[in-house]
Amino acid sequence: MLFLEFSLIFLFSFFLAVLASFFNVVIVRTIKEESFSKGRSKCDFCKKQILWYDNVPILSFLWLGGKCRYCHKKIAKVYFLTELTSFLIGVGFGLLFLISPPLQALAIEQLVLYFFIFFVLFFVLLADLQYMIVPDFFVILLLVLVFLLKLVVSGSWLEPIMAVIFSSSFFILLGFVAKKLLKKDALGWGDVKLMIPLAFMLSWPMIAMNIFLAFIIGGFFAMLILISGRKKIGQALPFAPFLILAFVLSFFYGAAIWHWYIGLILR
Ligand SMILES: [Zn+2]
Structure with a gap:
């Protein structure tokens, strides 16, 4: 019976990891004053374009061993860590929702909006702590x-x-x-x-x-x-x-x- 709930929590958590990956791009390209709406991600060192299957949140970092496929330079751990943290936030929040009547009592659109406001704030916090930018x-x-x-x-x-x-x-x-x-x-x-x-x-x-x-x-x-x-x-x-x-x-x-x-x- 819980299979559906757990699948939804997994999908939601993975979506957060994808969003985290995008937010990291936003932060990095804000510093470099580049547009983040166009252009594929490149390696910081050899400037080679990153293939889509080397750009899967959490997993790619693991199967590449934390290194660029081409130049073997280390990929910054902060990307992997924020994606993993976001995934865990999703799992934690999903499980909390399953056992918390007050959360279930909230209108779903309110709950979603509240959640994403705090999620975005988490990345503002990261951006300011790392680079002193908002x-x-x-x-x-x-x-x-x-x-x-x-x-x-x-x-x-x-x-x-x-x-x-x-x-x-x-x-x-x-x-x-x-x-x-x-x-x-x-x-x-x-x-x-x-x-x-x-x-x-x-x-x-x-x-x-x-x-x-x-x-x-x-x-x-x-x-x-x-x-x-x-x-x-x-x-x-x-x-x-x-x-x-x-x-x-x-x-x-x-x-x-x-x-x-x-x-x-x-x-
Ligand atoms: Zn490289």
Whole structure:
């Protein structure tokens, strides 16, 4: 009886691995400022085109032994690891869905949209951690997904739009002040752009908590990194991971954090 469910989970997980492979291409070609819509993938070293059967997510890396078929140079492990992670995310989420009545109770289109918003955010996190970039492609994809979610869930448009205006003006103002004080760009435009879909989804007033938590977590990590001597003051840190981490916390635990905080003040 479970055969159908497991087959669907396998297909879904493999689809995520394919998507991961494509998202990796998006990230790499964003850095190289190439178009990712056309042109087949090439080996980074010998520039030979990669054959379709050498480009199957997860599997090709294994049967090629992690090396290019032609020049035998090592293929970056990060592609394989993100594809495998995505596959495992699919399996984990599928199994969770099978045993979780609250997930099954959600409308399927809502569940799908929520899932892919967090899945894309995972790749924004990877892109910013590896290369300190937030590809526009992901921001636009997120905008489309949160807009569709808004249509599906319905409800007031006023608070989401207020949240977008609030977060954008906050970051632009902060960037302006920081530039006056530090005489250089302290905030990336990528972070400002990323805030737009996040703010639209979280809505007002939860977006204020997202930004607040991002600075708390970011400040804490910056301190740790400074103490450990891995970076010096003035060196840039990727900020999107903190925004995303704070977004996830605000989205799932925002109300609980708020009550805890209010309880702390009013004690
Ligand atoms: Zn090669």
